[in-house]
Amino acid sequence: MTNSLYLVKPEIVVTIVLVCIITFNLIFKDKPQALPWLSVIGLMITSYFVVEQFSYNSFAFASTDYKGLLVTDPFGAFFKILIVLSSVIVILFSISNKELDSAADRLGEYYSLIFGMILGMFFMVSAADLILIYLSVELLSLSSYVLAGFTKNTLRNSEASLKYVIYGGVSSGIMLFGISIVYGLTGTTNLYEINSLIQAPQINQITLLFAGILIFTGIGFKISVAPFHFWTPDVYEGAPVTITAYLSVASKAAGFALLIRFIKVTFIKSINAEGYWQVINVIDWKSFFILISIITMTLGNFAALWQNNMKRLLAYSSIAHAGYIMLGLVVMSNEGILAIIIYFTVYAIMNLGAFFIVMLIANKIGSEELDDYKGLGYSTPVLGISLAIFLISLTGLPPTAGFIAKLYLFIALVDAKMIGVAIIALLNTVVSLYYYIRVLKNMYLDKPGKEIPKFSASIPNLVLLIALVAPIIFFGIYFSPVVNLAKSSLTLFGF
Amino acid sequence: MLTEFGKIFIFFLAAIMFVVVAVLASKLLRPSRPTHEKLLTYECGENAEGSPWVKFNIRFYVVALIFLIFDVEVVLLIPWALVYKEAGIGGFLIGAVFLFLLGLGMAYEWRKGDLEWARPKITPPSLKENSIEQKITVNTQA
Numbered sequence: 158m159t160n161s162l163y164l165v166k167p168e169i170v171v172t173i174v175l176v177c178i179i180t181f182n183l184i185f186k187d188k189p190q191a192l193p194w195l196s197v198i199g200l201m202i203t204s205y206f207v208v209e210q211f212s213y214n215s216f217a218f219a220s221t222d223y224k225g226l227l228v229t230d231p232f233g234a235f236f237k238i239l240i241v242l243s244s245v246i247v248i249l250f251s252i253s254n255k256e257l258d259s260a261a262d263r264l265g266e267y268y269s270l271i272f273g274m275i276l277g278m279f280f281m282v283s284a285a286d287l288i289l290i291y292l293s294v295e296l297l298s299l300s301s302y303v304l305a306g307f308t309k310n311t312l313r314n315s316e317a318s319l320k321y322v323i324y325g326g327v328s329s330g331i332m333l334f335g336i337s338i339v340y341g342l343t344g345t346t347n348l349y350e351i352n353s354l355i356q357a358p359q360i361n362q363i364t365l366l367f368a369g370i371l372i373f374t375g376i377g378f379k380i381s382v383a384p385f386h387f388w389t390p391d392v393y394e395g396a397p398v399t400i401t402a403y404l405s406v407a408s409k410a411a412g413f414a415l416l417i418r419f420i421k422v423t424f425i426k427s428i429n430a431e432g433y434w435q436v437i438n439v440i441d442w443k444s445f446f447i448l449i450s451i452i453t454m455t456l457g458n459f460a461a462l463w464q465n466n467m468k469r470l471l472a473y474s475s476i477a478h479a480g481y482i483m484l485g486l487v488v489m490s491n492e493g494i495l496a497i498i499i500y501f502t503v504y505a506i507m508n509l510g511a512f513f514i515v516m517l518i519a520n521k522i523g524s525e526e527l528d529d530y531k532g533l534g535y536s537t538p539v540l541g542i543s544l545a546i547f548l549i550s551l552t553g554l555p556p557t558a559g560f561i562a563k564l565y566l567f568i569a570l571v572d573a574k575m576i577g578v579a580i581i582a583l584l585n586t587v588v589s590l591y592y593y594i595r596v597l598k599n600m601y602l603d604k605p606g607k608e609i610p611k612f613s614a615s616i617p618n619l620v621l622l623i624a625l626v627a628p629i630i631f632f633g634i635y636f637s638p639v640v641n642l643a644k645s646s647l648t649l650f651g652f
Numbered sequence: 653m654l655t656e657f658g659k660i661f662i663f664f665l666a667a668i669m670f671v672v673v674a675v676l677a678s679k680l681l682r683p684s685r686p687t688h689e690k691l692l693t694y695e696c697g698e699n700a701e702g703s704p705w706v707k708f709n710i711r712f713y714v715v716a717l718i719f720l721i722f723d724v725e726v727v728l729l730i731p732w733a734l735v736y737k738e739a740g741i742g743g744f745l746i747g748a749v750f751l752f753l754l755g756l757g758m759a760y761e762w763r764k765g766d767l768e769w770a771r772p773k774i775t776p777p778s779l780k781e782n783s784i785e786q787k788i789t790v791n792t793q794a
Binding site for chain 1: 753756759760763
């Protein structure tokens with residue numbers, strides 16, 4: 158057993174920064190305004206070590222050559238970069254979030270809990286052992302339960318936190334049950350060993366099917382796919398908007414990374430000449446995922462049609478997007494994973510941007526209701542146009558980056574000869590156009606009930622906004638850097 | 653033809669039967685003459701007083717949590733102390749990091765004032781329906 162601490166440098170740095178934030182907050186109690194900058198600096202250092210991981214491809218903490226807890230590979234490194242990036246953006250959002258003012262004396266906890274989430278997500282992304290998977294999901298969940306109810310003096314905030322903790326507790330219990338069944342069947346918790354053991358003919362197929370679906374329940378809860386999505390609208394509406402944005406991007410990215418690794422490592426027998434994965438003949442994951450993703454995107458899109466609250470609307474839209482992203486896994490090939498990675502890069506930027514504008518508008522007018530958005534397009538032109546760009550990108554219309562993301566997804570589907578699924582996804586996109594455009598109609602075409610004074614965001618917020626709008630336009634026209642980055646991070650350890 | 657789980661099942665069955673048989677047998681054999689005194693909750697011979705559903709001060713839980721943390725610390729430190737000599741400087745550092753993190757937790761409690769039993773003023777949290785809606789009403793009035 159060699160020393161493999163150098164393979165978990167990012168995790169070590171995150172832990173050290175977490176301790177630093179708590180210590181700083183204890184010593185300099187009256188300087189909470191320095192905390193976000195401390196966090197951002199910590200994340201910069203983390204990102205340096207994450208970039209280093211693009212060149213690694215091995216087990217960490219391996220007791221023997223073929224059995225390890227963690228895996229460091231380019232695939233994990235990509236998702237870690239995505240998590241770090243969205244964390245930086247969310248921390249910058251938090252500086253100007255008015256909801257957090259009521260909890261100004263507890264801001265040290267806010268930032269240290271965010272680092273707790275980051276640590277959980279880092280382990281989730283690179284876990285190759287069922288026990289570590291469970292622990293990292295719990296580490297992420299416990300921090301996010303507290304953060305969802307962080308401004309605890311409002312009723313809807315407490316409601317969100319309570320619902321999240323109850324549903325989350327049940328779903329992780331179900332996942333643990335599935336893990337225990339898999340351990341009972343195979344006698345190991347290592348994904349690579351499970352893969353070779355379940356290819357034996359004497360494995361009880363029905364039990365394994367049951368266990369696989371139970372474990373999927375736990376992961377599906379994190380990525381909020383139907384039928385495990387029911388917590389999403391309430392929690393997203395109630396939580397502080399920064400945390401909503403964070404849950405919808407980072408936590409979802411970590412969940413998808415975990416799902417992809419779990420499926421690919423555990424259930425793939427071989428990869429055929431065209432690059433499609435041959436699944437072990439236990440669970441028909443392909444049909445299962447087709448079913449789940451179609452239900453998810455249809456439900457998300459149709460439920461979003463009736464929403465009058467911006468946060469709820471974006472919550473349902475994020476459920477629908479989870480359905481689209483799931484289509485990349487349906488393809489069961491590296492092309493599908495490539496589409497997922499491109500989609501996530503774009504989705505992170507546009508979703509964070511949309512939530513950012515919802516936050517900026519709520520800071521000014523104190524509301525997230527669609528009715529209060531009437532006429533906003535004229536009273537705050539910059540925010541209005543940016544929101545329009547983000548929503549068009551979420552719909553997937555050219556020339557925005559959202560179009561490129563959907564394009565790669567549909568190409569992967571068509572290449573795999575799944576035209577029917579592609580058509581259903583396309584029709585769903587048309588449905589989604591309606592509710593995204595409805596926001597724009599409220600902003601530009603409807604007359605406001607009362608006069609709204611002109612307002613705009615502060616200069617630092619405008620800079621941040623431009624930093625989010627620019628890549629959406631830029632990658633929509635010139636997208637080869639994203640595609641190249643995605644192609645270089647396709648390697649999972651062992652494949 | 654008994655599997656390992658089968659043995660555990662028999663164990664469970666025996667445990668359940670042990671209780672069921674004892675309760676049923678005593679039910680059949682004993683005379684049944686309940687009085688008010690006999691039906692009261694047994695509290696070490698004392699007379700039961702008041703409802704058990706009283707509010708405890710939440711700070712009891714904070715103290716209980718601190719106690720739990722240090723209890724677990726002892727459990728984890730004993731094996732560490734046993735191999736302390738052989739583990740060398742690396743083992744010392746691991747233990748030191750663990751103790752530092754625990755100490756940080758203690759310092760956190762201390763600094764946040766959770767160890768002060770008599771606090772000067774306690775502001776109970778008030779749940780507002782929706783802080784955002786309240787802001788709007790204020791805005792329209794002004």
